Amino acid sequence: MKRNHGWIGVQRQRQHIAKRPAFPTLLTDRLRLRMLRSRDLAFLASLDANPHVMRYLHAGVLTREEALFFAQCQVERAPLAVNLHKWLVESNVDKRPLGWVEISRFRQARYRTDGSDDLNLGFEFSPEFWGQGYATESNTAVIDHVFEKLRVDRIVAYAQRANARSLRLLERLGFFIDGECQDDAMNLCTFLVLTEQA
Numbered sequence: 610m611k612r613n614h615g616w617i618g619v620q621r622q623r624q625h626i627a628k629r630p631a632f633p634t635l636l637t638d639r640l641r642l643r644m645l646r647s648r649d650l651a652f653l654a655s656l657d658a659n660p661h662v663m664r665y666l667h668a669g670v671l672t673r674e675e676a677l678f679f680a681q682c683q684v685e686r687a688p689l690a691v692n693l694h695k696w697l698v699e700s701n702v703d704k705r706p707l708g709w710v711e712i713s714r715f716r717q718a719r720y721r722t723d724g725s726d727d728l729n730l731g732f733e734f735s736p737e738f739w740g741q742g743y744a745t746e747s748n749t750a751v752i753d754h755v756f757e758k759l760r761v762d763r764i765v766a767y768a769q770r771a772n773a774r775s776l777r778l779l780e781r782l783g784f785f786i787d788g789e790c791q792d793d794a795m796n797l798c799t800f801l802v803l804t805e806q807a
């Protein structure tokens with residue numbers, strides 16, 4: 610008997626791709642949050658290769674080559690992601706890229722007893738744009754989107770204890786400190802939680 614599982618598999622995959630919701634572009638007063646594109650590669654790499662940006666991130670500063678490779682992987686993956694997204698944050702006046710915000714899976718059994726994953730908020734902005742409220746404005750849009758569309762009961766975040774700017778931002782966004790954890794490089798981090806009611 611002729612088998613056609615391969616073809617059926619391809620058709621199913623096509624249907625799955627066709628049904629995938631469009632990437633959610635988010636707009637705020639000053640910003641546009643959109644899907645990563647290949648024209649963002651140099652900007653994304655410049656963040657991960659910047660010692661000020663990476664100072665409190667467990668990955669540490671990447672070389673330019675490492676940063677470009679990592680950026681390339683993320684740009685390629687961007688259209689495939691369902692519900693877990695990385696948004697490029699750009700000025701809605703001149704389209705200048707300012708930073709990125711992402712929502713990713715966070716697996717720490719200690720914090721979730723029902724076996725499910727948490728959604729983790731992450732962000733990086735170019736230092737020349739710090740102190741202008743862009744991170745607050747864009748993260749607020751992402752948080753609203755996540756609670757409205759993904760129907761989760763909470764969002765988590767963690768930051769190294771010394772990362773005062775990040776902790777200030779998270780508390781400004783309504784996160785409360787829930788404990789401590791370690792990142793992949795065993796740095797002591799503050800673990801924070803935001804619930805929809807906050």
Ligand SMILES: CC(C)(COP(=O)(O)OP(=O)(O)OC[C@H]1O[C@@H](n2cnc3c(N)ncnc32)[C@H](O)[C@@H]1OP(=O)(O)O)[C@@H](O)C(=O)NCCC(=O)NCCS
Pocket residue numbers: 661662663665666708731732733734735738739740741742743744745746767768769772774775777778
């Ligand atoms: C973490 C990070 C995004 C915070 O950036 P930030 O510039 O402090 O955050 P915002 O853009 O929201 O700006 C807030 C500041 O702008 C001020 N501000 C000016 N105009 C503002 C406005 N219109 N709206 C809100 N705040 C405004 C605020 O008062 C606040 O000042 P403060 O730092 O003295 O408290 C940034 O430091 C960063 O990219 N760090 C490197 C990457 C990193 O560590 N990521 C986190 C990993 S856990």
